[in-house]
Amino acid sequence: MVEHAPETAELSVRSSELLGFPPDARVLIVNCDDFGMNDAINTAVIDSIENGIASSCSLMTCCPAAAHAMRLLRGRPEIPFGIHLSLVCETSRHRWGPLSAKERVPSLLDDAGELFSPTPAGRSALLARARLDEIETEFRAQIDAVADSGPAPTHLDFHCLADGGRDDILDLTVALAAEYGLAVRVWLEPGRRKMRRRGLPVLDNDFLDSFSLDIDGKSARYSQLVRDLPPGLSEWAVHPSTGDEESQAIDGGWRVRRTDYEFLTSPETHELLRREDVIVIDYRTIQQAWSR
Numbered sequence: 001m002v003e004h005a006p007e008t009a010e011l012s013v014r015s016s017e018l019l020g021f022p023p024d025a026r027v028l029i030v031n032c033d034d035f036g037m038n039d040a041i042n043t044a045v046i047d048s049i050e051n052g053i054a055s056s057c058s059l060m061t062c063c064p065a066a067a068h069a070m071r072l073l074r075g076r077p078e079i080p081f082g083i084h085l086s087l088v089c090e091t092s093r094h095r096w097g098p099l100s101a102k103e104r105v106p107s108l109l110d111d112a113g114e115l116f117s118p119t120p121a122g123r124s125a126l127l128a129r130a131r132l133d134e135i136e137t138e139f140r141a142q143i144d145a146v147a148d149s150g151p152a153p154t155h156l157d158f159h160c161l162a163d164g165g166r167d168d169i170l171d172l173t174v175a176l177a178a179e180y181g182l183a184v185r186v187w188l189e190p191g192r193r194k195m196r197r198r199g200l201p202v203l204d205n206d207f208l209d210s211f212s213l214d215i216d217g218k219s220a221r222y223s224q225l226v227r228d229l230p231p232g233l234s235e236w237a238v239h240p241s242t243g244d245e246e247s248q249a250i251d252g253g254w255r256v257r258r259t260d261y262e263f264l265t266s267p268e269t270h271e272l273l274r275r276e277d278v279i280v281i282d283y284r285t286i287q288q289a290w291s292r
Contacts, residue, residue: 014232015201019285027279029235032057033084033159036066038094040247044240044261046072049079052265053273054238056282058084058157061145063096074150080282082155083143085173087126087135088118090160094250099141105134118160127165136172143180154283157185183283183290187235201289204232210239210260211253218259226272240264
């Protein structure tokens with residue numbers, strides 16, 4: 001028991017405390033995922049950060065509207081953003097593929113030569129065959145796509161694959177983050193414990209993906225989640241979109257995204273966070289700690 005005491009003591013300190021916040025502070029990251037997927041998402045993400053409660057976003061550099069998203073970021077260097085690493089494509093229209101040449105990453109493609117769908121069967125098939133060296137090739141391509149575009153990213157996270165979907169993929173991503181000077185969103189066990197043993201701040205509390213919330217009554221549910229937010233570091237992955245007519249034709253999740261957008265930009269939401277004394281931060285603070 002004695003030889004394990006230092007580790008136990010280390011893990012008993014919340015990540016929010018490692019970031020300099022008092023023990024009872026309720027600290028929240030509100031990150032807009034899927035930036036770059038389409039123009040309606042891009043517009044809503046920027047508005048949710050500039051005029052709403054969102055604090056950062058994650059850019060999908062392999063998506064059709066990524067160039068538009070990068071132009072928006074170049075004009076707004078104050079907006080923190082990460083790279084939303086993607087090995088899957090869920091849309092039948094407005095598709096995207098790997099940034100790497102397909103012949104360099106064949107294990108990431110299905111029998112039709114396309115990225116897998118993030119259905120349970122699609123994810124299982126991808127994770128069963130994907131070679132780690134080819135994943136590294138594609139991840140580097142997605143990270144390097146922003147190297148000459150202006151602002152530098154703050155972190156890496158994953159599209160539709162929790163903590164990368166495999167332990168070796170998470171380990172690879174953490175190594176890439178160290179190389180590029182970035183943080184990583186880690187929210188599953190045992191990944192969180194592994195990072196905390198290395199002194200790296202990760203989420204203290206349950207991670208929220210907004211696609212897990214019912215559309216009906218979502219605003220009230222969000223408000224209750226704010227009131228119930230526990231001490232420590234939490235993160236919400238939200239997915240705003242204006243839900244315009246064009247996006248409705250290509251995005252089956254537009255209702256989820258539209259209701260996210262409405263909550264994030266509501267004046268009542270600003271007031272609720274202020275009244276509940278919730279501290280909203282972005283990944284720059286975590287990136288600094290990971291870079292040390």
